[in-house]
Amino acid sequence: MKLVYNTSRDAYGIEDVRHTMTVGELVAHLQDYDPDTPVYLSFDNGYTYGGLDERSFEELWDDESDEEDC
Structure with a gap:
């Protein structure tokens, strides 16, 4: 089995994305x-694909106070 996540382009800026998973x-x-x-990742209705790795993240x-909370 392979798990494919069908992605979409919803906005040009992060602040304009209406919903995303936590x-x-x-x-x-x-x-x-x-x-295992x-x-x-599936782009353009399966026209192109990509993978995930730890360097993808x-x-x-948002500001310096967020960094201090971690």
Whole structure:
């Protein structure tokens, strides 16, 4: 089995995205899959694909107070 996440372009800026999952919601959704299931990203209705790795993640901070809370 392969797990494919069909992505979409919803906005030009993060602040304009109406809804996105939280880390907790994502973890809860993925917990029933076998941990060895590969995850792929699907773009343009399956015209192109990509993968995920730890370098794919980037932390963005709204202001300095967010950094201090961590």
